[in-house]
Protein backbone atom coordinates (compact mmCIF):
# COMPACT_ATOMS: atom_id res chain seq x y z
CA UNK A 538 0.00 0.00 0.00
CA UNK A 539 1.38 3.41 -0.92
CA UNK A 540 0.90 6.03 1.73
CA UNK A 541 0.37 9.68 0.98
CA UNK A 542 0.93 11.20 4.41
CA UNK A 543 4.68 11.07 4.82
CA UNK A 544 5.41 13.81 7.34
CA UNK A 545 8.00 15.57 5.18
CA UNK A 546 6.10 18.62 4.02
CA UNK A 547 7.14 20.86 1.12
CA UNK A 548 8.63 23.64 3.20
CA UNK A 549 11.89 25.40 2.44
CA UNK A 550 12.75 25.34 6.14
CA UNK A 551 12.91 21.55 6.40
CA UNK A 552 16.49 20.41 7.06
CA UNK A 553 16.45 18.14 4.04
CA UNK A 554 16.41 21.28 1.87
CA UNK A 555 19.69 22.54 3.31
CA UNK A 556 21.78 20.77 0.65
CA UNK A 557 19.86 20.69 -2.60
CA UNK A 558 22.15 18.44 -4.63
CA UNK A 559 20.79 15.96 -7.13
CA UNK A 560 21.02 13.27 -4.46
CA UNK A 561 18.88 15.25 -2.05
CA UNK A 562 16.42 16.21 -4.76
CA UNK A 563 16.06 12.49 -5.39
CA UNK A 564 15.16 11.94 -1.76
CA UNK A 565 12.57 14.71 -1.90
CA UNK A 566 11.27 13.22 -5.14
CA UNK A 567 10.90 9.85 -3.41
CA UNK A 568 8.71 11.31 -0.71
CA UNK A 569 6.63 13.59 -2.93
CA UNK A 570 5.96 11.05 -5.62
CA UNK A 571 5.07 8.50 -2.96
CA UNK A 572 7.07 5.79 -4.64
CA UNK A 573 7.93 4.35 -1.27
CA UNK A 574 6.31 1.33 0.16
CA UNK A 575 4.14 1.63 3.26
CA UNK A 576 5.62 4.03 5.83
CA UNK A 577 3.47 3.00 8.76
CA UNK A 578 2.06 -0.27 9.99
CA UNK A 579 0.73 -1.88 13.13
CA UNK A 580 2.62 -4.05 15.59
CA UNK A 581 0.69 -5.45 18.56
CA UNK A 582 -2.03 -2.85 18.00
CA UNK A 583 0.41 0.08 17.94
CA UNK A 584 1.16 2.21 14.91
CA UNK A 585 4.83 2.28 13.94
CA UNK A 586 5.80 5.13 11.65
CA UNK A 587 8.94 5.69 9.56
CA UNK A 588 10.31 9.18 8.99
CA UNK A 589 13.66 10.89 8.41
CA UNK A 590 15.70 11.73 11.50
CA UNK A 591 15.75 15.41 12.41
CA UNK A 592 18.06 17.70 14.37
CA UNK A 593 15.55 17.96 17.24
CA UNK A 594 15.62 14.16 17.70
CA UNK A 595 18.80 14.28 19.81
CA UNK A 596 17.08 13.47 23.14
CA UNK A 597 14.81 10.88 21.57
CA UNK A 598 17.87 9.27 19.91
CA UNK A 599 19.73 9.17 23.26
CA UNK A 600 16.67 7.61 24.95
CA UNK A 601 16.47 5.08 22.13
CA UNK A 602 20.07 3.97 22.75
CA UNK A 603 19.31 3.77 26.49
CA UNK A 604 16.65 1.21 25.50
CA UNK A 605 19.15 -0.93 23.58
CA UNK A 606 21.27 -3.62 25.25
CA UNK A 607 25.07 -3.46 25.15
CA UNK A 608 24.96 -6.54 22.88
CA UNK A 609 22.67 -4.85 20.36
CA UNK A 610 24.74 -1.65 20.44
CA UNK A 611 27.92 -3.68 19.96
CA UNK A 612 26.36 -5.55 17.01
CA UNK A 613 25.33 -2.28 15.41
CA UNK A 614 28.47 -0.20 15.96
CA UNK A 615 31.06 -3.02 16.12
CA UNK A 616 32.32 -1.41 19.34
CA UNK A 617 31.26 -0.55 22.88
CA UNK A 618 29.96 2.75 21.65
CA UNK A 619 29.95 5.70 24.10
CA UNK A 620 26.95 7.57 22.80
CA UNK A 621 25.82 9.55 25.81
CA UNK A 622 26.78 13.10 24.88
CA UNK A 623 25.29 16.02 23.02
CA UNK A 624 28.18 15.94 20.50
CA UNK A 625 27.54 12.33 19.53
CA UNK A 626 23.76 12.83 19.38
CA UNK A 627 24.29 15.89 17.19
CA UNK A 628 26.53 13.90 14.83
CA UNK A 629 23.91 11.16 14.45
CA UNK A 630 20.80 13.39 14.20
CA UNK A 631 21.86 16.51 12.33
CA UNK A 632 22.76 15.09 8.94
CA UNK A 633 24.07 16.33 5.66
CA UNK A 634 21.55 14.57 3.42
CA UNK A 635 23.95 14.62 0.52
CA UNK A 636 25.95 11.99 2.36
CA UNK A 637 23.69 10.38 4.88
CA UNK A 638 20.04 9.52 5.42
CA UNK A 639 18.65 8.02 8.60
CA UNK A 640 15.12 6.70 8.91
CA UNK A 641 13.65 6.29 12.38
CA UNK A 642 10.85 3.95 13.37
CA UNK A 643 8.74 5.65 16.02
CA UNK A 644 5.76 4.77 18.16
CA UNK A 645 3.52 6.70 20.55
CA UNK A 646 3.70 5.45 24.12
CA UNK A 647 1.98 7.19 27.03
CA UNK A 648 1.50 10.42 25.08
CA UNK A 649 5.16 10.43 24.12
CA UNK A 650 6.60 9.57 20.73
CA UNK A 651 9.67 7.39 21.09
CA UNK A 652 12.23 6.11 18.61
CA UNK A 653 12.39 2.32 18.55
CA UNK A 654 14.65 1.78 15.54
CA UNK A 655 17.03 3.54 13.17
CA UNK A 656 18.18 2.52 9.70
CA UNK A 657 21.08 4.55 8.34
CA UNK A 658 22.54 4.92 4.82
CA UNK A 659 25.94 6.57 4.38
CA UNK A 660 27.08 7.22 0.82
CA UNK A 661 30.70 7.36 -0.29
CA UNK A 662 32.02 10.68 -1.68
CA UNK A 663 31.27 9.57 -5.27
CA UNK A 664 27.70 8.62 -4.36
CA UNK A 665 28.19 5.15 -5.82
CA UNK A 666 28.34 2.86 -2.80
CA UNK A 667 26.50 3.26 0.48
CA UNK A 668 26.80 1.52 3.81
CA UNK A 669 23.62 0.46 5.58
CA UNK A 670 23.31 -0.18 9.32
CA UNK A 671 20.28 -0.85 11.46
CA UNK A 672 19.41 -1.04 15.14
CA UNK A 673 16.07 -1.94 16.73
CA UNK A 674 15.51 -1.42 20.48
CA UNK A 675 15.59 -4.78 22.26
CA UNK A 676 11.94 -4.70 23.46
CA UNK A 677 10.84 -4.18 19.88
CA UNK A 678 12.96 -6.86 18.21
CA UNK A 679 11.36 -9.97 16.64
CA UNK A 680 8.25 -8.02 15.57
CA UNK A 681 9.24 -7.59 11.91
CA UNK A 682 10.17 -3.91 12.40
CA UNK A 683 13.77 -4.59 11.32
CA UNK A 684 12.55 -6.34 8.16
CA UNK A 685 10.18 -3.49 7.23
CA UNK A 686 12.79 -0.82 7.99
CA UNK A 687 15.43 -2.68 5.97
CA UNK A 688 13.14 -2.96 2.95
CA UNK A 689 12.25 0.71 3.28
CA UNK A 690 15.90 1.81 3.42
CA UNK A 691 16.87 -0.41 0.46
CA UNK A 692 14.12 1.30 -1.52
CA UNK A 693 15.46 4.72 -0.49
CA UNK A 694 18.99 3.68 -1.51
CA UNK A 695 17.70 2.74 -4.98
CA UNK A 696 15.84 6.02 -5.39
CA UNK A 697 18.92 7.85 -4.07
CA UNK A 698 20.72 6.29 -7.08
CA UNK A 699 23.16 4.28 -5.02
CA UNK A 700 24.78 1.59 -7.18
CA UNK A 701 26.00 -0.81 -4.48
CA UNK A 702 24.74 -1.26 -0.93
CA UNK A 703 27.03 -2.74 1.73
CA UNK A 704 26.47 -3.99 5.26
CA UNK A 705 29.41 -4.62 7.59
CA UNK A 706 28.94 -7.09 10.39
CA UNK A 707 30.60 -9.88 12.31
CA UNK A 708 30.48 -13.53 11.32
CA UNK A 709 28.50 -14.41 14.46
CA UNK A 710 25.63 -12.07 13.52
CA UNK A 711 23.87 -14.92 11.76
CA UNK A 712 20.57 -13.17 11.90
CA UNK A 713 21.65 -10.13 9.91
CA UNK A 714 23.57 -12.36 7.47
CA UNK A 715 20.41 -14.42 6.93
CA UNK A 716 18.26 -11.30 6.53
CA UNK A 717 20.49 -9.89 3.79
CA UNK A 718 21.17 -13.19 2.02
CA UNK A 719 17.40 -13.50 1.75
CA UNK A 720 17.39 -10.09 0.05
CA UNK A 721 19.97 -11.19 -2.54
CA UNK A 722 23.12 -9.80 -0.88
CA UNK A 723 26.41 -11.64 -1.44
CA UNK A 724 28.54 -12.53 1.57
CA UNK A 725 32.26 -11.73 1.62
CA UNK A 726 34.71 -12.34 4.43
CA UNK A 727 37.08 -9.40 4.84
CA UNK A 728 39.00 -9.15 8.08
CA UNK A 729 40.51 -5.79 7.18
CA UNK A 730 37.14 -3.99 7.33
CA UNK A 731 34.81 -6.27 9.26
CA UNK A 732 34.38 -10.01 9.58
CA UNK A 733 31.66 -10.04 6.97
CA UNK A 734 30.69 -7.69 4.18
CA UNK A 735 27.25 -8.19 2.67
CA UNK A 736 26.75 -6.40 -0.62
CA UNK A 737 24.37 -6.05 -3.49
CA UNK A 738 24.25 -4.10 -6.76
CA UNK A 739 20.96 -2.19 -6.69
Ligand SMILES: CC(C)(COP(=O)(O)OP(=O)(O)OC[C@H]1O[C@@H](n2cnc3c(N)ncnc32)[C@H](O)[C@@H]1OP(=O)(O)O)[C@@H](O)C(=O)NCCC(=O)NCCS
Pocket residue numbers: 608609610612613669670671672673674677678679680681682683684685704705706710711712713715716719
Ligand atom coordinates in the same frame (compact mmCIF):
# COMPACT_ATOMS: atom_id res chain seq x y z
C1 LIG B 1 19.04 -7.48 13.37
C2 LIG B 1 17.85 -6.63 13.74
C3 LIG B 1 17.92 -5.31 13.03
C4 LIG B 1 16.57 -7.36 13.29
O1 LIG B 1 15.46 -6.57 13.58
P1 LIG B 1 14.11 -7.24 14.15
O2 LIG B 1 13.01 -6.24 14.07
O3 LIG B 1 14.36 -7.83 15.47
O4 LIG B 1 13.91 -8.39 13.07
P2 LIG B 1 12.59 -9.01 12.44
O5 LIG B 1 11.58 -9.32 13.50
O6 LIG B 1 12.16 -8.15 11.31
O7 LIG B 1 13.19 -10.38 11.89
C5 LIG B 1 14.20 -10.37 10.92
C6 LIG B 1 14.50 -11.77 10.46
O8 LIG B 1 15.17 -12.49 11.52
C7 LIG B 1 14.52 -13.74 11.73
N1 LIG B 1 14.70 -14.03 13.13
C8 LIG B 1 13.92 -13.69 14.16
N2 LIG B 1 14.47 -14.11 15.31
C9 LIG B 1 15.64 -14.75 14.99
C10 LIG B 1 16.66 -15.38 15.73
N3 LIG B 1 16.62 -15.45 17.06
N4 LIG B 1 17.72 -15.93 15.05
C11 LIG B 1 17.78 -15.85 13.70
N5 LIG B 1 16.82 -15.25 12.95
C12 LIG B 1 15.76 -14.70 13.59
C13 LIG B 1 13.07 -13.46 11.35
O9 LIG B 1 12.41 -14.65 10.99
C14 LIG B 1 13.25 -12.56 10.16
O10 LIG B 1 13.57 -13.35 9.04
P3 LIG B 1 12.85 -13.13 7.66
O11 LIG B 1 13.48 -11.88 7.07
O12 LIG B 1 13.17 -14.36 6.92
O13 LIG B 1 11.38 -12.97 7.97
C15 LIG B 1 17.76 -6.42 15.27
O14 LIG B 1 17.76 -7.66 15.90
C16 LIG B 1 18.88 -5.58 15.83
O15 LIG B 1 18.76 -4.37 15.95
N6 LIG B 1 20.01 -6.25 16.23
C17 LIG B 1 21.15 -5.54 16.86
C18 LIG B 1 21.88 -4.64 15.90
C19 LIG B 1 22.43 -5.38 14.70
O16 LIG B 1 22.82 -6.53 14.77
N7 LIG B 1 22.44 -4.67 13.57
C20 LIG B 1 22.95 -5.23 12.35
C21 LIG B 1 24.34 -4.75 12.07
S1 LIG B 1 24.27 -3.35 11.03
